[in-house]
Amino acid sequence: MATKTICGKTVQVNDEGFMTNPSEWDRDIAVEMAKEEGIEALTPVHWKVIDFCRANAPTGKAPTVRQITSGSGLSTKELFGLFPKGPAKKVARIAGLGKPEGCV
Amino acid sequence: MKKLLVLGAGSAGTMIANRMNRMLNRSEWQITIVDPDPVHYYQPGFLFMPFGIYGKKDVFEPRKKFLPSGVTFIQEAVELIEPNNNKVRLASGAMLAYDYLVIATGANIHPEETPGLAEHEWGKSIQTFYSFDGAVALTEKMRDWKGGRLVVNVVENPIKCPVAPLEFLLLADWYFTKKGMRDRVELVFATPLPGAFTKPIASKVLGDLLEKRNIIVEPDFMIERAEPDAKKIISYDEREVEYDLLVSIPLNKGADIVGKSGLGDELNFSPVDKNTFLSTRYDNIFVLGDASNAPTSKAGSVAHFAIDTWGENFMHYIQGKALKPTFDGHANCFIESGFGKGFLIDFNYNVEPLPGAYPMPVIGPFGLLKESRLNHIGKLAFRYMYWHILMRGMGLPLPPTMQMAGKRIPQAA
Numbered sequence: 001m002a003t004k005t006i007c008g009k010t011v012q013v014n015d016e017g018f019m020t021n022p023s024e025w026d027r028d029i030a031v032e033m034a035k036e037e038g039i040e041a042l043t044p045v046h047w048k049v050i051d052f053c054r055a056n057a058p059t060g061k062a063p064t065v066r067q068i069t070s071g072s073g074l075s076t077k078e079l080f081g082l083f084p085k086g087p088a089k090k091v092a093r094i095a096g097l098g099k100p101e102g103c104v
Numbered sequence: 105m106k107k108l109l110v111l112g113a114g115s116a117g118t119m120i121a122n123r124m125n126r127m128l129n130r131s132e133w134q135i136t137i138v139d140p141d142p143v144h145y146y147q148p149g150f151l152f153m154p155f156g157i158y159g160k161k162d163v164f165e166p167r168k169k170f171l172p173s174g175v176t177f178i179q180e181a182v183e184l185i186e187p188n189n190n191k192v193r194l195a196s197g198a199m200l201a202y203d204y205l206v207i208a209t210g211a212n213i214h215p216e217e218t219p220g221l222a223e224h225e226w227g228k229s230i231q232t233f234y235s236f237d238g239a240v241a242l243t244e245k246m247r248d249w250k251g252g253r254l255v256v257n258v259v260e261n262p263i264k265c266p267v268a269p270l271e272f273l274l275l276a277d278w279y280f281t282k283k284g285m286r287d288r289v290e291l292v293f294a295t296p297l298p299g300a301f302t303k304p305i306a307s308k309v310l311g312d313l314l315e316k317r318n319i320i321v322e323p324d325f326m327i328e329r330a331e332p333d334a335k336k337i338i339s340y341d342e343r344e345v346e347y348d349l350l351v352s353i354p355l356n357k358g359a360d361i362v363g364k365s366g367l368g369d370e371l372n373f374s375p376v377d378k379n380t381f382l383s384t385r386y387d388n389i390f391v392l393g394d395a396s397n398a399p400t401s402k403a404g405s406v407a408h409f410a411i412d413t414w415g416e417n418f419m420h421y422i423q424g425k426a427l428k429p430t431f432d433g434h435a436n437c438f439i440e441s442g443f444g445k446g447f448l449i450d451f452n453y454n455v456e457p458l459p460g461a462y463p464m465p466v467i468g469p470f471g472l473l474k475e476s477r478l479n480h481i482g483k484l485a486f487r488y489m490y491w492h493i494l495m496r497g498m499g500l501p502l503p504p505t506m507q508m509a510g511k512r513i514p515q516a517a
Contacts, residue, residue: 014304015304061399064260064261064262065260065296065326066260066370066371067370070370076326076328076340077328077340080326080340080341084341085324085341086298086324086326086341088296088326089298089324099298099302100297100298100302101297101302101303102261102266102297102301102302102303103266103267103303103401103435103437103449103451103457104266104267104270104301104302104303104306104310104439104449104457
């Protein structure tokens with residue numbers, strides 16, 4: 001398992017840069033991860049989504065787009081505006097959760 | 105008399121009725137099962153119909169045939185579950201009281217939730233194999249199709265039998281090759297997931313499978329709408345995928361009645377403890393099969409393993425003992441890959457699909473995460489086992505929980 005140093009902390013990541021131990025995550029890491037995803041500044045609405053994902057992912061599994069929209073009250077379109085091109089995957093990475101996965 | 109009431113007489117409900125008929129003391133317990141539909145479909149068979157492998161008659165039987173005579177079958181729709189009164193109201197107005205309720209109402213497709221899908225091209229250039237009628241219509245379409253761009257699109261997860269879309273594409277490659285028209289067919293998989301394979305080891309082992317079979321993957325494709333006249337699907341991030349034939353796996357939802365009764369999540373799947381299937385809100389309601397929100401695959405094999413562990417657990421529970429967290433998320437699925445071959449995967453909540461042999465270490469006879477002719481034969485043999493063994497409530501000589509014996513973790517992963 002690879003590691004990565006971000007904000008002075010060493011965290012475990014997989015091949016695609018998704019953190020594999022959600023407990024190593026903190027808010028500074030989220031800011032840096034967001035920059036890597038092309039999001040320069042995290043607004044309060046971004047944080048609302050990130051916090052929702054953190055609170056609802058005790059197992060470290062990434063929530064689906066529908067779980068995020070129904071839980072946060074945002075529309076899917078708004079979510080795509082906040083996290084362009086694949087919000088489920090981007091939020092999962094920024095929130096220190098695993099990649100959205102299927103069964104194989 | 106104590107009353108066990110089961111809603112839904114599909115794979116899960118039928119297995120439960122048979123199992124409980126045998127396990128419960130029938131002088132103390134009354135078992136009732138309710139379903140509005142008299143027909144039991146072998147849903148895994150829908151995948152094979154468009155390719156002419158199974159016909160209509162191979163995939164259905166009367167529900168009654170698989171329900172034991174000691175179980176009362178009521179063929180009627182449910183109007184409302186009233187969990188605070190321990191009662192279920194039927195469409196006729198009749199009330200059924202219960203001591204324990206099992207919800208096994210499954211999942212179904214909802215093409216109307218995606219604009220453009222279920223409109224004037226539905227059943228024509230937009231098809232599905234996720235229903236009996238859909239599979240029948242697609243069979244005719246495939247037979248006469250002159251070729252072009254065939255796009256398989258999963259609207260949103262979770263879906264029933266998550267590997268079926270992939271199997272459809274692999275079978276389509278074989279089917280059009282056999283018809284001598286593969287060079288006139290483009291195969292595309294538009295999936296909301298980051299790829300066709302997302303688990304690390306399966307990705308490594310099977311990653312180039314689709315490339316080898318000349319199937320194009322359009323990853324992270326979250327459909328917003330279809331434009332049936334322009335024949336294209338458009339994602340939320342405004343990517344467009346054109347098609348001549350769209351094979352859609354529409355949004356899957358649990359039964360409306362579950363949502364209407366306040367027992368569902370945002371997709372009408374009912375929240376449960378994932379190891380016992382006890383409802384998170386009521387201590388006399390269990391949810392089994394596709395109807396629950398347990399984070400395992402929505403598949404018959406899972407329902408079978410789940411009911412194997414649940415049956416014993418339920419017997420303890422009714423004696424006042426605590427439920428044990430016995431179910432591990434075990435799933436076991438054949439993946440049909442065309443040209444008379446298939447794969448087999450075996451996994452649970454914590455262990456991803458690994459290579460190896462199943463059910464016996466080394467001997468198998470089935471190879472895990474490996475293409476073989478025997479896996480294909482296993483998949484076809486499963487229809488017989490489904491009707492004659494599983495739906496009769498008999499067990500398979502296989503452990504219900506996943507076994508590590510016989511599995512290997514590749515070094516590189």
